Amino acid sequence: MRKLLGNHFAGLCVALGFFLVQTLFAQEEKKAFTITGTVVDAKTSEPLVGANVSIRGTTIGAASDKDGKYAILANLAPGAYRAVHMYVGYKRTVVEVQLGTETIVDVGTVNLDEDLLQIQEVVITGTGTATDKERLGNAVSTVSGTSISES
Numbered sequence: 001m002r003k004l005l006g007n008h009f010a011g012l013c014v015a016l017g018f019f020l021v022q023t024l025f026a027q028e029e030k031k032a033f034t035i036t037g038t039v040v041d042a043k044t045s046e047p048l049v050g051a052n053v054s055i056r057g058t059t060i061g062a063a064s065d066k067d068g069k070y071a072i073l074a075n076l077a078p079g080a081y082r083a084v085h086m087y088v089g090y091k092r093t094v095v096e097v098q099l100g101t102e103t104i105v106d107v108g109t110v111n112l113d114e115d116l117l118q119i120q121e122v123v124i125t126g127t128g129t130a131t132d133k134e135r136l137g138n139a140v141s142t143v144s145g146t147s148i149s150e151s
Helices: 002-029 145-150
Strands: 031-041 052-055 061-063 069-076 079-086 093-099 104-112
Touching: 031 052, 031 079, 031 093, 052 069, 061 069, 069 079, 079 104, 093 104
Parallel strands: 031 104
Antiparallel strands: 031 069, 052 061, 052 079, 079 093
16 A cells, blocks of 8 residues: 555656646746837827837737837747737737847837727716706817817
8 A cells, every 4th residue: 555655656746846847947938028119100200109019918018108119028938929009099000029039129110000980989978857058067068070070
């Protein structure tokens, strides 16, 4: 019985050791990368302040600064990734990023095209009974369809 338990314990130790070695190798494969770039308006070449840039399939990302520049600090395994560039009112743009031997990777300037149809939601609130504008506890404004189409 003791011999049977000893063999089982030895097998468990070998399996656990193999798992730990695999985990250590998996962690060693990751490297610290800095992914940089600039986000601009495609028509005007003006920088887009606060554009969101993220690495697809991860929770890693950054926002562009006043010059449209961003830097993403990422601990990833070398390989091909996709950097998703987003800004309200603009079409999403995806850029292929190859992470390899260089730790600083510049994707260059990314031009975002306007997408006026991207705004899909309008919230309208109202009262249950007819009330004068002056008696409401919130601000009320009227926007005509012409004003919206002109903007």
